Amino acid sequence: MPLEDDAEDDLDRVLGQTHHLLGEAGDELAQQLVLQAKLSLRRDGGYFHPYPGDNWTDASYEAVLHVPRRSEDEYTQELIKRIWAELERVLKRHERQDVLSMVIEPMLEPLPSVAPDWRNNALQEITAPATNQARRERADGGYPTRDGLTFTSRAEVVVYELLVDIQRKCPPEKALAILPLPGAKLRDAGVRSPDFVVIGNGRALVIEVDGPHHYGATRKADDADRDRHWDRCGVRTIRIGTHHVDHPEALHSLLQEELRRWLFPVR
Known part of the structure; x- marks a missing residue:
């Protein structure tokens, strides 16, 4: 049948x-x-x-x-x-x-369930210790996590795990810090949450993991504006398409090369 x-x-x-x-x-x-x-x-x-x-x-x-x-x-x-x-x-x-x-x-996401005393719960959340890491995703719940950190997609998890591998293999004098989805207040741009900020050698690098919706003309203009605000802070932005996670070995090499270029440039 x-x-x-x-x-x-x-x-x-x-x-x-x-x-x-x-x-x-x-x-x-x-x-x-x-x-x-x-x-x-x-x-x-x-x-x-x-x-x-x-x-x-x-x-x-x-x-x-x-x-x-x-x-x-x-x-x-x-x-x-x-x-x-x-x-x-x-x-x-x-x-x-x-x-x-x-x-x-x-999918049509289900509406959140709320208790009858949701106002009191909300007030308790407001007075609780805050975190700037993945603030919107933590509030919604249901997003992937690693090492107690929240991510918006599986592609970001792949990038994170590759960055951690690079971090682990770096000598002590070239230590890296990885900040997924940090909240950052930028002048004239409000609060932004880049996918990753990587810190090393007294420098910082923003890494954005872009899905197909970033390739439209309007989104490209928005992304260029976001990058410009980071440029004003002296921070470089690199963008990685989600299709790169299909080839983790090549992506590992790409990340390693970009980190070396922008955080540990040859003088």
Whole structure:
């Protein structure tokens, strides 16, 4: 029997089978992302793909991978391609040759639950000792953590772990300090939380981990403005695309090179 559109349990099993195939292919990154996703099938009806010659009809479907909003940026085009390759195989085995592509969409996050005495709780939070590290993420909860520190995405965790490895291998005279998501008050720019600030040799370097949404013209202009404020402080900003985390060895070398260039320049 073909897989039914609204068979939630069967669709979840399909996603589990896709997860297994990705594991057999050694694609641990794609596996981790699929693990937190949900699958649905959506009839296109000629709305999303109305172009002549694209093989879509009003009976064609697309697979929709619903993912947590905080991890949406981690789905690079290369990752989507790899996940879809395995998911398409599984769907065809379930007689769903009419599913022609896959898209990524953020989940509708549930509203926070609040107690009847939420005002008193809020007042207690205000008077509690504050931390500037990942202040918004800590408030929302549910974000990945390492070493008691909070991050906004798995890509940032990968960058952090590579920085820690570099830090561990540095000689004492070239010690590094790693500050993920610190709160910083900048003149005329309000409070900013760069993804990372790395300190060493009396110098500082800002590292931003950029997802695909950073490549639009408007966001590029915003990012350039943010970088300009750090430049005024004498601090360099480097930007790393999330697609780099697919290749940790190359990213390790890139980070090492940038840290050497900006924190320990050859005189």
